[in-house]
Amino acid sequence: MTVQLDEAATLRQAMVAALRKEGLITSERVAAAMNAVPRHAFAPDEPLEKVYRTDTTLVPKLDADGRQTSVVSASHIQAAELEQAGVWPGMSVLEIGSGGYNAALIAEVVGESGSVTTVDIDPDIVERARTGLARAGYGQVNVVLADAEHGVPENAPYDRIIVTVGAWDIPPAWLDQLTPGGRIVVPLRFSAVTRMIAFDRYVDVPELRASSYRLGSFVPMQGDGAAHExxxxxxxxxxxxxxxxxxxxxxxxxxxxxxxxxxxxxxxxxxxxxxxxxxxxxxxxxxxxxxxxxxxxxxxxxxxxxxxxxxxxxxxxxxxxxxxxxxxxxxxxxxxxxxxxxxxxxxxxxxxxxxxxxxxxxxxYYRRNAATITYHPGTADPASPAGWHTTKRHGVLAVAWS
Ligand SMILES: C[S@@+](CC[C@H](N)C(=O)[O-])C[C@H]1O[C@@H](n2cnc3c(N)ncnc32)[C@H](O)[C@@H]1O
The missing domain is CATH 3.30.310 (TATA-Binding Protein)
Structure with missing residues (x-):
């Protein structure tokens, strides 16, 4: 067991080093969290080498047609989203889509003065996340079974909402439960492609403004927010x-x-x-x-x-x-x-x-983050954003090039 623990710690350090090299870990907070949390505790039946690669998803759950409905995301995705979210000690964070590992990373960053709620629609995943979190020593994380379309009002407001499942829109509940000045990172699907977008909410400004975006692949949202491409x-x-x-x-x-x-x-x-x-x-x-x-x-x-x-x-x-x-x-x-x-x-x-x-x-526009992405909640005046925009269920997404 000791040998295995040492092996896990070594592999974990190598994973963190690789993520830093790829520019996916850019802060000491995220590096420390990824060095601390035993990823293998959330996938005990997977080989250690696989668990600590940067590009592998773990413990997939499939539906009757063989499509994935849940995975523990690849660590390069988790590192990127955590960095995009800009989580700090003391924050209250909602994770949408559970697995346990990512919630443990967030718990490491927010520390004892912060709080983490994670929600999943699938009772098996909720059960597995609870077990993994208890095994790894993060029993303080609130694991909730619900359709996240409606958020988790009982623990709101949240300084950060980190969505870890492919979403087609930003439902009103998420914004109602986000603090003024808060940030939501969401793998948002538009034009049949998913991009992880970090949207900032400003006091007295109606629209959300993206501070970063990048491509990412996620299992699709189920429940009331499901999309039908x-x-x-x-x-x-x-x-x-x-x-x-x-x-x-x-x-x-x-x-x-x-x-x-x-x-x-x-x-x-x-x-x-x-x-x-x-x-x-x-x-x-x-x-x-x-x-x-x-x-x-x-x-x-x-x-x-x-x-x-x-x-x-x-x-x-x-x-x-x-x-x-x-x-x-x-x-x-x-x-x-x-x-x-x-x-x-x-x-x-x-x-x-x-x-x-x-x-x-x-x-x-030959540079990173050249696009200005905004999300305009409400559908009353969908023509208002200048330039390219697409009307969603609960708002309008706009992308401008200037
Ligand atoms: C990629 S997994 C989450 C991975 C997890 N955050 C981690 O890092 O280990 C996406 C999860 O979203 C869940 N999900 C899908 N639709 C949902 C919904 N409407 N509400 C809550 N959870 C949902 C799935 O059951 C799945 O477990």
Whole structure:
């Protein structure tokens, strides 16, 4: 047992060092918490090496269709969200979506003068989180069984709300239970992509303003806040994913034909770098774009380019589809160059249109956190935010580029 404990401590230090190196841990508070909490106490049946990797989720729970409904998140996600949240000793924090480990990390940071509430909709997860927290010595964390759509009013208000499940919107209860001047970090899904966004609430300012955002992958919200996206199949292996509030309609048979036509490639001369930032720009700077997804088989058989593997925004005009690709180019800053591939009768024009958008991003917004993201609670005047915006159930999300 002693040997195993020593091994766990060594692996934990290595995990923290790796997260620091990747720039995901940036504060001593988060580093100390991640060095202190025994992650293996929350996944006792998983191999230690796996538990302390930075990129692995643990103890997945699957639904009847084999889809994940719960995991202990990968430590790189937990570190990033904790840093985004800016948790300090003495704070009161609500974690939405439980597992135990992340709540223990928050408890380490807030210390004895703070408090942590974690809520999950699944009784099995609540039970497991309670057991893990007791085993690891964090019995002071309040573990609540409820649909978090309604928050946890009995322990409110919270200085920080950290959502650890993919949300489509920010329900009113979360803001009602957040202190003025508080911060909510939420993996918010829009345009069929999830981004972890840290929103700050200011006294006397109606909208929430993002202080940071980054890509992140989460299991979807269940219960009253669940979202219902569509995946429109072009072939059995290639599809277009659109937001649940999308009005896009596609000529599927023309697009199927287009994928069989010879592709037209064009190159931008700009570096391929920070694809997540470029992707956000493409999705929020003009007309709505769907996300192109493909199976591994379709990528391996080169039906679509390999850059589609994790999904990419596509510009679709009638029976023509264009999306960004990359190639090695030692003359660019990143060693790679961004280009466009287009399929279909108007491949030249649609490809040029997308290329122009890529050049605009590279010329004006080629940096991290270039977008200004705001969330406007209430739906009374959805036209008010300037620039790109999307209307959710309880408010309007806006993304501006300036
Ligand atoms: C990624 S897991 C949470 C991981 C956990 N925070 C950790 O770090 O170990 C997401 C959790 O959200 C829960 N969940 C989904 N919808 C929910 C809802 N409406 N209310 C509360 N919990 C929900 C799931 O049951 C799942 O356990």
């Amino acid at each position: 569509s995946l429109i199949a072009i072939t059995p292996d290639v599809g277009l994913r659109v937001d649940q509030n999308s009005a896009l309609i596609f000529d599927v048979s023309a697009l199927r034909k287009a994928l069989n036509a010879s592709p037209v490639e064009s190159w931008s001369g700009t570096p391929f770098d920070m694809p997540d930032e470029l992707e956000l720009f493409l999705l929020t700077s003009g007309a709505e774009l769907p996300m192109l997804h493909a199976s591994h088989e379709a990528v391996d058989q080169e039906v679509v380019n390999r850059t589609v593997r994790n999904g990419t925004p596509a510009l679709v005009r009638g029976g023509t589809i264009a999306y960004r690709i990359k190639r090695e180019n030692p003359e660019t800053e990143s060693g790679y160059e961004t280009g466009v591939v287009a399929h279909g009768p108007e491949a030249e024009q649609v490809g040029s249109e997308l290329l122009a958008m890529i050049r605009t991003w590279a010329g004006s």
